[in-house]
Amino acid sequence: MTDNAQQSLSVINVGLASFADTINETGGTAVHVDWRPPAGGDVNVARALAGLVNNERIDSANRTAFENYLTAQPILKGIGRAGDVIPGMGERMILHSGPPINWDNVCGPVYGAIIGAILFEGWADNENTGKELLRSGEVTIAPCHHHATVGPMAGITSPSMPVWMVSDADGGNQAFTNLNEGLGKVLRFGANSPEVIERLRWMQDTLANVLGAAISSSGGIDIKTIMAQALYMGDEVHNRNAASTGLLLKQLVPHALRTGLPADDVAQAIEFISGNDHFFLNVSMAACKSMLDAAHNVPNSSMVTAMARNGVEFGIRVSGCGDQWFTTLAPVVDGLYFPSYSIDDAAPDLGDSAITETAGLGGFAMAAAPAIVQFVGGTPADAIRRSREMQPITIGRNTAFTIPALDFGATAAGIDVRKVVDTGIQPIINTGIAHKDAGVGQIGAGITRAPMACFTQALMKLSETPTG
Amino acid sequence: MTDNAQQSLSVINVGLASFADTINETGGTAVHVDWRPPAGGDVNVARALAGLVNNERIDSANRTAFENYLTAQPILKGIGRAGDVIPGMGERMILHSGPPINWDNVCGPVYGAIIGAILFEGWADNENTGKELLRSGEVTIAPCHHHATVGPMAGITSPSMPVWMVSDADGGNQAFTNLNEGLGKVLRFGANSPEVIERLRWMQDTLANVLGAAISSSGGIDIKTIMAQALYMGDEVHNRNAASTGLLLKQLVPHALRTGLPADDVAQAIEFISGNDHFFLNVSMAACKSMLDAAHNVPNSSMVTAMARNGVEFGIRVSGCGDQWFTTLAPVVDGLYFPSYSIDDAAPDLGDSAITETAGLGGFAMAAAPAIVQFVGGTPADAIRRSREMQPITIGRNTAFTIPALDFGATAAGIDVRKVVDTGIQPIINTGIAHKDAGVGQIGAGITRAPMACFTQALMKLSETPTG
Numbered sequence: 002m003t004d005n006a007q008q009s010l011s012v013i014n015v016g017l018a019s020f021a022d023t024i025n026e027t028g029g030t031a032v033h034v035d036w037r038p039p040a041g042g043d044v045n046v047a048r049a050l051a052g053l054v055n056n057e058r059i060d061s062a063n064r065t066a067f068e069n070y071l072t073a074q075p076i077l078k079g080i081g082r083a084g085d086v087i088p089g090m091g092e093r094m095i096l097h098s099g100p101p102i103n104w105d106n107v108c109g110p111v112y113g114a115i116i117g118a119i120l121f122e123g124w125a126d127n128e129n130t131g132k133e134l135l136r137s138g139e140v141t142i143a144p145c146h147h148h149a150t151v152g153p154m155a156g157i158t159s160p161s162m163p164v165w166m167v168s169d170a171d172g173g174n175q176a177f178t179n180l181n182e183g184l185g186k187v188l189r190f191g192a193n194s195p196e197v198i199e200r201l202r203w204m205q206d207t208l209a210n211v212l213g214a215a216i217s218s219s220g221g222i223d224i225k226t227i228m229a230q231a232l233y234m235g236d237e238v239h240n241r242n243a244a245s246t247g248l249l250l251k252q253l254v255p256h257a258l259r260t261g262l263p264a265d266d267v268a269q270a271i272e273f274i275s276g277n278d279h280f281f282l283n284v285s286m287a288a289c290k291s292m293l294d295a296a297h298n299v300p301n302s303s304m305v306t307a308m309a310r311n312g313v314e315f316g317i318r319v320s321g322c323g324d325q326w327f328t329t330l331a332p333v334v335d336g337l338y339f340p341s342y343s344i345d346d347a348a349p350d351l352g353d354s355a356i357t358e359t360a361g362l363g364g365f366a367m368a369a370a371p372a373i374v375q376f377v378g379g380t381p382a383d384a385i386r387r388s389r390e391m392q393p394i395t396i397g398r399n400t401a402f403t404i405p406a407l408d409f410g411a412t413a414a415g416i417d418v419r420k421v422v423d424t425g426i427q428p429i430i431n432t433g434i435a436h437k438d439a440g441v442g443q444i445g446a447g448i449t450r451a452p453m454a455c456f457t458q459a460l461m462k463l464s465e466t467p468t469g
Numbered sequence: 470m471t472d473n474a475q476q477s478l479s480v481i482n483v484g485l486a487s488f489a490d491t492i493n494e495t496g497g498t499a500v501h502v503d504w505r506p507p508a509g510g511d512v513n514v515a516r517a518l519a520g521l522v523n524n525e526r527i528d529s530a531n532r533t534a535f536e537n538y539l540t541a542q543p544i545l546k547g548i549g550r551a552g553d554v555i556p557g558m559g560e561r562m563i564l565h566s567g568p569p570i571n572w573d574n575v576c577g578p579v580y581g582a583i584i585g586a587i588l589f590e591g592w593a594d595n596e597n598t599g600k601e602l603l604r605s606g607e608v609t610i611a612p613c614h615h616h617a618t619v620g621p622m623a624g625i626t627s628p629s630m631p632v633w634m635v636s637d638a639d640g641g642n643q644a645f646t647n648l649n650e651g652l653g654k655v656l657r658f659g660a661n662s663p664e665v666i667e668r669l670r671w672m673q674d675t676l677a678n679v680l681g682a683a684i685s686s687s688g689g690i691d692i693k694t695i696m697a698q699a700l701y702m703g704d705e706v707h708n709r710n711a712a713s714t715g716l717l718l719k720q721l722v723p724h725a726l727r728t729g730l731p732a733d734d735v736a737q738a739i740e741f742i743s744g745n746d747h748f749f750l751n752v753s754m755a756a757c758k759s760m761l762d763a764a765h766n767v768p769n770s771s772m773v774t775a776m777a778r779n780g781v782e783f784g785i786r787v788s789g790c791g792d793q794w795f796t797t798l799a800p801v802v803d804g805l806y807f808p809s810y811s812i813d814d815a816a817p818d819l820g821d822s823a824i825t826e827t828a829g830l831g832g833f834a835m836a837a838a839p840a841i842v843q844f845v846g847g848t849p850a851d852a853i854r855r856s857r858e859m860q861p862i863t864i865g866r867n868t869a870f871t872i873p874a875l876d877f878g879a880t881a882a883g884i885d886v887r888k889v890v891d892t893g894i895q896p897i898i899n900t901g902i903a904h905k906d907a908g909v910g911q912i913g914a915g916i917t918r919a920p921m922a923c924f925t926q927a928l929m930k931l932s933e934t935p936t937g
Contacts, residue, residue: 234840235701258736268723
């Protein structure tokens with residue numbers, strides 16, 4: 002018996018997966034290694050990669066960058082008016098998500114949201130006049146990321162909008178983000194109807210006041226603690242924020258009640274947040290931005306500090322490469338579409354929210370949020386598998402963010418450009434999907450991957466620096 | 470190759486587990502079936518069991534009872550004064566958890582909590598005078614379960630205490646439970662110091678007012694929906710109630726703000742709830758009591774409708790056996806103890822909270838709450854295994870309560886006395902652990918099992934009824 006058992010087959014299969022399937026079906030054990038030639042078989046990239054792996058100069062820079070990311074302690078400090086608090090934001094500037102783009106090249110939902118912002122600001126009272134302001138250059142657009150800001154989906158932030166203000170506890174960097182409007186017809190998905198503008202006005206007048214007073218009374222709210230708790234409560238703090246929103250609300254409400262503001266304003270604000278399970282998303286994004294900005298600009302570091310999409314291009318920034326973007330066409334997401342919509346209706350991947358994955362959350366922490374597969378597709382087992390899949394392409398683990406379903410293991414964090422190119426494993430992203438036309442809104446959600454071309458470009462750039 | 474693979478060993482091992490271990494270690498596949506003789510080898514019990522399995526009279530009764538449990542829709546309707554709203558509760562009666570017991574036989578924490586309730590009511594101003602009231606019979610004690618009530622741990626409920634009022638949506642049964650005091654030195658764990666009594670007074674004066682007004686304004690809160698959401702957010706709604714507490718708070722706060730009550734009272738109430746992640750436990754218990762009372766008193770049904778412990782005895786009630794309790798000595802829980810405490814300090818298993826397991830939640834739904842293993846012991850994989858282990862001893866699945874980690878499978882619910890005796894699988898219970906002495910409080914938490922003797926007694930009782 003024992004002899005027979007010992008003879009049962011164990012094989013490591015490299016290459017054709019169907020060969021391994023046959024062995025498994027007949028009762029043996031085969032582990033399929035999805036081998037691909039490093040650097041996708043491109044000789045120049047392979048040569049660059051060879052010069053960068055096991056490179057102490059880069060390894061050391063990555064240790065510094067990763068340590069800076071780990072020790073960042075983003076605190077929610079208040080609410081400000083975007084034009085007043087966001088560095089370098091002009092009074093006629095509109096911020097958008099993703100890498101830089103000209104206003105006349107933007108995708109449908111971004112265009113819809115820009116027009117919505119112009120209407121909200123009262124700079125024009127119709128689309129044509131608004132368009133003229135863009136054409137004449139009287140109104141300019143710029144990436145959120147160029148102004149210490151992040152915004153989900155279109156990411157549109159105009160000067161009069163209220164924004165969350167996040168500061169590192171050590172007095173380091175600041176990060177900003179707009180307030181989440183909820184689901185359905187909302188500006189960030191490109192809708193700009195009167196109800197959308199009216200909601201933005203209420204947020205500006207009432208919600209911002211209540212939140213600002215409550216946070217001021219709290220003295221600041223530790224965001225990482227909320228994120229860590231939420232990972233034990235089914236959130237991955239990108240596309241699922243039900244628990245984190247509740248945890249934030251729990252901290253804000255007692256302060257809101259003692260602001261002396263009219264009880265009805267407070268009640269309206271609390272009802273709005275209670276009815277919007279994505280409310281925490283923007284806070285999560287700003288915290289991630291703050292943690293990653295702490296890791297940015299470490300010379301020679303190959304750690305990715307931003308992944309962002311503008312609905313046309315997907316771009317990444319890398320710690321050791323300064324403010325340069327490495328971009329390629331944004332993919333269209335093959336996700337779960339709402340009834341009557343399909344991939345043919347979808348805008349390409351959009352939004353700064355992939356900053357959560359860049360920080361080891363979102364898709365990287367999907368194992369924490371098995372219920373999310375109902376929103377983005379797959380099974381709970383896939384969610385766990387995907388979290389584990391990200392481990393080989395990251396610099397380390399963030400022990401501030403642990404996941405019960407991974408036996409309380411820490412999230413994989415700090416994407417290393419070299420490891421992505423070497424393994425061929427593309428970073429995973431959980432994302433919402435906007436309709437390609439302006440004014441429609443969200444039509445689905447799904448799982449996508451950061452395009453490899455961004456990482457090979459960054460790798461080539463890193464290889465230009467003489468090795469030390 | 471294929472031939473060798475096909476020869477690898479597959480064995481079903483019945484009996485000695487170490488035999489299966491040897492096969493597994495040497496590379497073969499063995500499934501260990503933990504076979505025990507039915508009915509623990511007792512001939513009388515085995516004979517009774519033989520007459521009750523595959524018995525259409527009982528199967529049919531169980532279908533009715535289980536359907537009644539499934540369709541129950543407990544609604545949180547308000548807050549009342551225990552003595553005014555709990556049926557049959559006298560003005561000098563104190564309710565306790567578990568099966569009936571004489572006051573002079575109760576365990577330390579129950580005694581401590583009874584004295585605390587007497588001090589709280591102002592019937593006496595010290596322990597000795599309080600004891601005299603019990604000795605003389607001027608103050609009587611009775612099980613919560615005899616008065617449509619459930620209470621966690623000691624379960625002590627006296628007439629002036631505020632209680633949650635739960636009603637079935639169809640106007641069926643009512644259920645009651647006291648308000649959760651939080652952790653640490655609290656009455657339900659047997660503490661009765663001035664701070665404990667003072668907190669109870671504040672709950673009576675302020676908290677009850679705010680909650681009562683908010684629920685009244687809401688028109689009633691659907692508890693099953695909160696429980697179902699919480700199962701997607703890491704709670705099993707017995708020993709982990711972090712998400713459910715937040716969800717309840719989210720529904721209550723906007724109403725609380727419009728009650729016209731002083732803002733400071735409202736803020737105090739919300740702060741208290743925000744600071745107590747177990748606040749929802751009692752609501753969960755009352756909802757489970759309501760669902761199971763709907764299934765109670767179906768003639769011939771072998772469905773368990775209550776499991777409860779008084780710190781001396783463990784008792785169950787069965788749908789077809791009316792108000793009879795089937796009791797045996799309560800086990801001491803081998804759990805995770807707080808620093809400086811051990812199993813030697815523990816009171817035996819205590820509290821009505823096993824009503825959650827009886828309803829398919831708590832230990833039965835542990836797969837929903839992997840983080841709970843940090844509180845009660847084990848690994849996240851154990852939590853999933855335990856939820857699956859309960860499937861063979863239950864009548865069916867409650868599709869209102871699904872669990873992502875079980876691929877969105879429904880919780881096993883409706884414990885069948887016959888199946889417990891037949892399989893030897895004892896129902897699992899997640900529980901807190903009280904110190905054996907009065908006045909100390911909680912010293913740990915852990916996982917325990919309902920004792921088999923309760924189920925064999927119930928089986929024998931069911932077998933007395935002539936089969937139809």
